[in-house]
Amino acid sequence: MPDFQAWTTRVLTRTEDALQHLLPLPSIAPERLHAAMRYAVLEGGKRVRPLLVHAAGEIARADAGVLDAAACSVELVHAYSLVHDDMPCMDDDTLRRGKPTVHVQYDDATALLVGDALQTLAFQTLARPGLLEHPGTQVELLHDLAVASGSRGMAGGQAIDLASVGRQLDRAELEFMHIHKTGALIRCAVMMGARCGEPLELTTLDRLDHFGKRIGLLFQVIDDILDAESDTATLGKTAGKDAAHDKPTYVSLLGLADARRLADELLDQALEDLSAIPRSERLADLARFIARRRF
Amino acid sequence: MPDFQAWTTRVLTRTEDALQHLLPLPSIAPERLHAAMRYAVLEGGKRVRPLLVHAAGEIARADAGVLDAAACSVELVHAYSLVHDDMPCMDDDTLRRGKPTVHVQYDDATALLVGDALQTLAFQTLARPGLLEHPGTQVELLHDLAVASGSRGMAGGQAIDLASVGRQLDRAELEFMHIHKTGALIRCAVMMGARCGEPLELTTLDRLDHFGKRIGLLFQVIDDILDAESDTATLGKTAGKDAAHDKPTYVSLLGLADARRLADELLDQALEDLSAIPRSERLADLARFIARRRF
Numbered sequence: 001m002p003d004f005q006a007w008t009t010r011v012l013t014r015t016e017d018a019l020q021h022l023l024p025l026p027s028i029a030p031e032r033l034h035a036a037m038r039y040a041v042l043e044g045g046k047r048v049r050p051l052l053v054h055a056a057g058e059i060a061r062a063d064a065g066v067l068d069a070a071a072c073s074v075e076l077v078h079a080y081s082l083v084h085d086d087m088p089c090m091d092d093d094t095l096r097r098g099k100p101t102v103h104v105q106y107d108d109a110t111a112l113l114v115g116d117a118l119q120t121l122a123f124q125t126l127a128r129p130g131l132l133e134h135p136g137t138q139v140e141l142l143h144d145l146a147v148a149s150g151s152r153g154m155a156g157g158q159a160i161d162l163a164s165v166g167r168q169l170d171r172a173e174l175e176f177m178h179i180h181k182t183g184a185l186i187r188c189a190v191m192m193g194a195r196c197g198e199p200l201e202l203t204t205l206d207r208l209d210h211f212g213k214r215i216g217l218l219f220q221v222i223d224d225i226l227d228a229e230s231d232t233a234t235l236g237k238t239a240g241k242d243a244a245h246d247k248p249t250y251v252s253l254l255g256l257a258d259a260r261r262l263a264d265e266l267l268d269q270a271l272e273d274l275s276a277i278p279r280s281e282r283l284a285d286l287a288r289f290i291a292r293r294r295f
Numbered sequence: 296m297p298d299f300q301a302w303t304t305r306v307l308t309r310t311e312d313a314l315q316h317l318l319p320l321p322s323i324a325p326e327r328l329h330a331a332m333r334y335a336v337l338e339g340g341k342r343v344r345p346l347l348v349h350a351a352g353e354i355a356r357a358d359a360g361v362l363d364a365a366a367c368s369v370e371l372v373h374a375y376s377l378v379h380d381d382m383p384c385m386d387d388d389t390l391r392r393g394k395p396t397v398h399v400q401y402d403d404a405t406a407l408l409v410g411d412a413l414q415t416l417a418f419q420t421l422a423r424p425g426l427l428e429h430p431g432t433q434v435e436l437l438h439d440l441a442v443a444s445g446s447r448g449m450a451g452g453q454a455i456d457l458a459s460v461g462r463q464l465d466r467a468e469l470e471f472m473h474i475h476k477t478g479a480l481i482r483c484a485v486m487m488g489a490r491c492g493e494p495l496e497l498t499t500l501d502r503l504d505h506f507g508k509r510i511g512l513l514f515q516v517i518d519d520i521l522d523a524e525s526d527t528a529t530l531g532k533t534a535g536k537d538a539a540h541d542k543p544t545y546v547s548l549l550g551l552a553d554a555r556r557l558a559d560e561l562l563d564q565a566l567e568d569l570s571a572i573p574r575s576e577r578l579a580d581l582a583r584f585i586a587r588r589r590f
Binding site: 034090128136145 | 446450
């Protein structure tokens, strides 16, 4: 996929540029907070959610500048959640994206404020007046991002995760947790990209919603496989920590072989969801990329 | 002001009702998170920001239901900031609104997620599709709320506050901190109410912006006076804690008599800002109420 690789490089470059511009400069007061926000977001991260926004945006022939803002808003929500999840009162992790976590590099209070301010910046970014031609759609996207991020989405999934430490979940419970914790925002990234351009038919949006849900689970299954198989240097974050914290994973529940089989199944279904949608080749490539990722 | 008292009672009742409906029930998963979110927000708080939204809304003859949503969104941002500010890594406070703080009643991880999810709920509330007749205005209000809350507003003020512990600030620095920490959101509450109804003239909005800025400072000066004068039981939060933490306040900087004089001055100027604005009597009453509050 040489074309796919060139495309990802292009999207990653413009995402990094857009984030650079959105994040206040460290020369602006409060300087330490702004420096820490940039530390948390820039130069790191796989940027899977921005890639999903841009790939889904191709289906709706969306403007790349609009997609940049949408992509950054989702990525900022993701980045805030990582900063808070790594804090001592949560997962207490010291390494993220190959660097010391924010509370280690700065301090706990700064990490708390960094997460808070990154979440705010996410909504500020998506609420830029005039971003979308139809402000009504923009309001809907803001609402969708909030629902996907809040207590009945990502933050709720984190709460379920906390409550599950040391308990053996069954597969339905594990899936319920992941649908919230990582799935909701990944699904939101797909739908947001698809809604930034020309209006799509309801059946298309419905198929993309199914696709987003499957990709969210696929992403998590692969995460669990990599966590079980890789070492810390390759991952850029602490490997094997779920097992160490006695947290349930797809690998601990199904075993490695069946977890792999589940990933293959989810990829097949996700590609099937896209099969009737014009201009969805990029999204299909991205789904394959997510299924095959090694870090 | 018997009429003013009846009005505040009415607004407080409808605000409480609206918050009750917005916050997910504790029977919905994740149950503990939802219970803690309700604990953090309901039955407590002076609701100064919702009162400001509704009073400013009278100037623009705004619909009360629209103002409820705007008022709740500002109050939820305020509530999230209190939960996070009280955490051990920040002010480490155990009492708020006469009750144990969220991390004491629940635990640190839950408090972290409660704050995160309340911020999200604030934006979700203001992004309710169809809330305002003009979605373009709704996008602007969402943008304003984000700017007022983020690293160059409330969260930034908190960062400046953190950096100031143990340092003697001069009055300009103290003012800079408060303009961000409490002022930005109070100003936002006034402007939001004023923009939820009929379009107002730019000069009126400009005067209201000045009014909001002064009221924000007035609120803080009174807070400092009460913190120095009152006991913990009356305040419902730990009294004298700023002095105990060696934090600068208007009282420590100016002395009690000059802090009172400053409060009187700010009230006079605020009332002057309103003098030419029709239907601003309620907002004027509220300014007087803020200047005279005893808790």
